[in-house]
Amino acid sequence: MGISRILDISKRSLLTYQNALDVTAHNIANASNPDYSRQRVILSATTPENNAGFYWGSGVTLSSINRMTNDLIVRQLDSYTSKLSYSDKQAELLGQIEQVFSEPSDQGLSALINQFFNSWQSLSVNPSSIPLRNDVLNSAKSLSLKIQDINSNLDLIKSSISSEFRDKVNQINSLLQDIKNLNIQISSVTNSGQSPNDLLDQRDKSINELSKLVDINVIYNNNNSAMISIGGILAVDSNFTVTFDTSLQNGKLNLITTDGKSPIITNGELSALADLYNKNIAGYQNDIDTIANQIVSSVNSLHSTAYSIENPPQTGINFFDGYIDGKLEINPNILSDVRKIAVSSDGTSGNGDIAKTISELADKKLIDGFTLSEKFSTLVNKIGSDKQTMDNLSTSNKLVLDQLQNQKDSVSGVSVDEEMTNVLKFQRAYDASAKLIKIADDLFQTLLDMV
Known part of the structure; x- marks a missing residue:
């Protein structure tokens, strides 16, 4: 024996x-x-x-x-991955928005606003000058084209954000399905008394990929199955997955479930895209609309009281047709005949009083205690400040994430x-x-x- x-x-x-x-x-x-x-x-x-x-x-x-492995470190990694993804995506897109405004620049909107009102000042000195009237019209065209260009580019960025948002939602649905399948396999192996180590690694990878897109909450049951919530909605466990979709209603881009529930997301790339679309860009465009509408109303209110240099002189003419669909529309009659530009207060050809008064609009506090240029400068500074805030946040989140990754590497x-x-x-x-x-x-x- x-x-x-x-x-x-x-x-x-x-x-x-x-x-x-x-x-x-x-x-x-x-x-x-x-x-x-x-x-x-x-x-x-x-x-x-x-x-x-x-x-x-x-x-x-x-x-x-x-x-x-250290589960606490892994969960912290997921949390800061969401935060870093949010700030990185915001910083990336805010950089694109900064380029749209091209400030400071001779061809920036601030400079073109000043050129527009300066052309009225020059015309007030010689109201009958056709070349000076052409200068007013050309400066108005340049201003109109710039505003239209800004709005078009912002709309293009919004369209790109909307498309990327849909792609990210599809990625979320795919990851949730992967996690569900891994949950089933992991539970089966765990119930057999074995350790599904490589499957756990695969699931952790999928969960981390999911955390880049949205902020998540993860709980594990006795069978080692991961139950993940997104924005307060249980999204996946071993038995089911929620299918998410994109909602674009009333100009708002949102994440919804197929049964109409709206999770509250605050981090991850998806939240960054939604916030930029719904808050940042909407706010920037609102400021542009305010400036453009103020230019239309202020110039028209004066121009309509003045007289043209036609024979006989005409009055009651608006310089702008309005601000329509993001475009500053100039009166087509003025476009075809600059003599219809009205600057005389009494109908005499040598009078340029109204042109001078229009030029003085540049220095008036027309919007919330700001001049038109100051209001636009405030907008540009806000965009720059938003970008700087996200850059600083990314740097901070990256530092914490690197430290957590080093701790994870020391264990795993x-x-x-x-x-x-x-x-x-x-x-x-x-x-x-x-x-x-x-x-x-x-x-x-x-x-x-x-x-």
Whole structure:
């Protein structure tokens, strides 16, 4: 019986250390995989046997393969991933918006507003001058084109945001389905008493990808299944997934479920896109609309009281037709005949009083205690401030995220040097077990030779 025990112990030891080498090789193979968590074998003595009044050791077994991870750090990583994704996406798009306004610049809106009113000042000196009247018209055209260009580019960015939003929603639905499938597999393996380490890594990766898109809340049940909520709505577990869709109603871009529920999202790329569309750009365009409408009403209220240089002089003429669909529309009659530009207060050709009064609009506090140029400068400064805020927030979030990643790597990362040490240790134990089998075989042979 003693020799057979040696064989049993040696055989069990060979299998154990072979499995330990397999795990170590798996670690080394995934040393450069950022989504892999190091696995550690736990060796323990097998249950001893009671024989002849003694408890005899029966060898070694691989009792478990532990996944080296810190759940708290992983959840913090997901949280700051959402925050960083939000600030990065906002900073990226705000940079594009800054380029739309091209300020400060000779061709920026602020400069064109000043050129427009300066042209009226020049015309007031020589009201009958056709070239100066053409200057007024051309400066008005340049101003109109610039406002139209700003609105068109902002609408283009909004269209791009809307399209990207839909793509992100599709990604969310795909990730939720992946997580559900992994939940099912993980629960099955867990219920069988095994450790689904690689499946857990895959699910953590999917959850982290999801956290880049939206802020999430994750809870694990007894079967190791992840239950994830998005904006207060349970989105996935082992049994079902919610399907999300895009809503664009009343000019607002939102995330909704197929049954009409609206999760409240505050971080992640999706929230950044929605906030830019619904708040930032809407606010910027509202300020542009306010400036343009004020130009129309202020200039028309004066221009309509003045007289043209036609024969006979005409009055009651609006310089602008209005501000329509983001475009400053100039009176088509003035476009075809600059003599209809009205600047005389009494109908005489040499009078330019109204032109002078229009030029003085540039210095009047027409909007919320600001001049037109000051109001626009405030808008440009706000865009720059919003961009700087997001840049600073990204820097701060990136710093925290890097620190958390370093902490995760210290726990879950693979050290090739450490694993090679384990290879040598397990290899020697394997070699020793093989020698025990050889010794047991020699003992058997000795006994046989004695028969």
